[in-house]
Amino acid sequence: MGRAKIKKKDTFIDMTAMSDVTVLLLTFFMLTSTFVKKEPVMVTTPASVSEIKIPETDILQILVDQNGKIFMSLDKQQDMRAVLEAVGNDYGITFTPAEIHKFMVAPTFGVAIGKMKQYLALPTDKQDEILKNEGIPCDSVDNQFKAWVRHAREANRDLRIAIKADHTTPYSVIKQVMSSLQDLRENRYNLITSLKTVEE
Amino acid sequence: MAEVTEGGNEKRSKSKQKKMAVRVDFTPMVDMNMLLITFFMLCTTMSKPQTMEISMPAKEDLTDDQKTKVKASEAVTLLLAGDDRIFYYDGQPNYEDYTSLKQTSYDADGLRAMLLQRNAAAVNQVRKLKKDKLDLKISEEEYKEKVSEIKGGKNTPTVIIKATDDASYKNLIDALDEMQICNIGKYVITDITEGDEFLIKNFDAKGNLPVEGAAQ
Numbered sequence: 197m198g199r200a201k202i203k204k205k206d207t208f209i210d211m212t213a214m215s216d217v218t219v220l221l222l223t224f225f226m227l228t229s230t231f232v233k234k235e236p237v238m239v240t241t242p243a244s245v246s247e248i249k250i251p252e253t254d255i256l257q258i259l260v261d262q263n264g265k266i267f268m269s270l271d272k273q274q275d276m277r278a279v280l281e282a283v284g285n286d287y288g289i290t291f292t293p294a295e296i297h298k299f300m301v302a303p304t305f306g307v308a309i310g311k312m313k314q315y316l317a318l319p320t321d322k323q324d325e326i327l328k329n330e331g332i333p334c335d336s337v338d339n340q341f342k343a344w345v346r347h348a349r350e351a352n353r354d355l356r357i358a359i360k361a362d363h364t365t366p367y368s369v370i371k372q373v374m375s376s377l378q379d380l381r382e383n384r385y386n387l388i389t390s391l392k393t394v395e396e
Numbered sequence: 397m398a399e400v401t402e403g404g405n406e407k408r409s410k411s412k413q414k415k416m417a418v419r420v421d422f423t424p425m426v427d428m429n430m431l432l433i434t435f436f437m438l439c440t441t442m443s444k445p446q447t448m449e450i451s452m453p454a455k456e457d458l459t460d461d462q463k464t465k466v467k468a469s470e471a472v473t474l475l476l477a478g479d480d481r482i483f484y485y486d487g488q489p490n491y492e493d494y495t496s497l498k499q500t501s502y503d504a505d506g507l508r509a510m511l512l513q514r515n516a517a518a519v520n521q522v523r524k525l526k527k528d529k530l531d532l533k534i535s536e537e538e539y540k541e542k543v544s545e546i547k548g549g550k551n552t553p554t555v556i557i558k559a560t561d562d563a564s565y566k567n568l569i570d571a572l573d574e575m576q577i578c579n580i581g582k583y584v585i586t587d588i589t590e591g592d593e594f595l596i597k598n599f600d601a602k603g604n605l606p607v608e609g610a611a612q
Contacts (some may be wrong), residue, residue, distance in 0.1 A: 229440035372577030
């Protein structure tokens with residue numbers, strides 16, 4: 197064969213093997229993935245040497261941002277429903293099925309119960325905007341945080357509480373959260389951290 | 397594989413025309429797969445977050461006489477102050493001598509060195525156990541059981557962690573982390589008292605504050 201012909205041959209690369217590899221990788225990622233939950237605020241967790249993994253189900257996650265705003269998330273939708281109804285009941289608010297549904301599908305909640313109806317009426321993208329500036333009140337005057345935790349515990353006995361806080365969060369806020377939990381006799385809980393290795 | 401032919405190439409030799417039909421161009425498929433992989437890679441958390449388990453005492457259990465049950469000689473009190481500063485004192489606080497409060501750091505040669513030295517016996521035992529475990533002499537369960545036995549044993553220091561309101565969450569986690577690294581089984585997080593706050597202030601003032609400031 198002439199030289200010119202060989203050159204032309206080279207332009208076509210067999211992609212079959214490449215395709216095999218990518219499909220394998222794709223399968224791997226699809227099977228191992230757990231989707232990142234949308235969180236209203238970005239928090240950077242402090243690092244620790246602890247290697248205990250957090251279980252995937254029955255988690256009540258308490259998210260505390262650097263300014264001390266508190267958000268919560270539950271992993272089961274039926275728990276979310278029970279909690280909303282119970283807390284609403286405490287504060288004399290009843291929710292329509294449409295509102296409950298909207299609450300259930302949201303990944304995180306964290307508005308004062310008084311504003312909940314207003315909040316749930318908003319479209320989803322507006323909710324995300326507002327949620328950043330809200331947070332569950334957790335002061336001695338009106339500790340709604342306690343009510344949420346208490347009803348979450350009632351809704352699901354096996355619930356584990358996990359606190360995820362930003363590393364710059366002042367201790368005073370953490371103390372407030374911890375003492376609220378202590379009041380509810382929730383004495384065992386997890387602190388979410390990221391992994392750091394220690395040199396011996 | 398060796399015969400790489402391009403579909404629809406009219407200039408190819410006549411004899412090989414039949415083979416051309418079986419070739420499929422996989423390039424678009426690979427493109428699509430790569431896109432999907434990228435999507436999944438960006439949307440997933442590969443590793444689950446780590447956690448640290450702590451159990452706090454119930455509020456009613458923490459009466460004053462229980463707090464004082466801790467033997468003074470075995471207790472180390474850590475005071476976490478703002479700006480990443482950390483202080484500690486042994487046993488009972490001494491309000492008259494400001495040098496009884498010592499400043500240390502979160503570095504390996506600060507707090508950790510101090511705690512390791514105090515807990516040397518337990519640390520060595522745990523190290524030995526760890527080696528045994530690596531050599532497969534003992535099982536995972538036995539290891540855990542023995543470690544918790546050592547941690548709860550006598551002569552191990554008790555650490556009381558008190559954080560001021562200026563301290564950050566990171567400081568608290570770092571302190572708790574050191575407990576784990578140094579194999580300290582007995583530690584507690586309690587609220588800071590006025591006396592402890594006075595100690596820090598007095599330390600900053602190099603002992604110039606009147607002792608009466610320590611309102612007990």
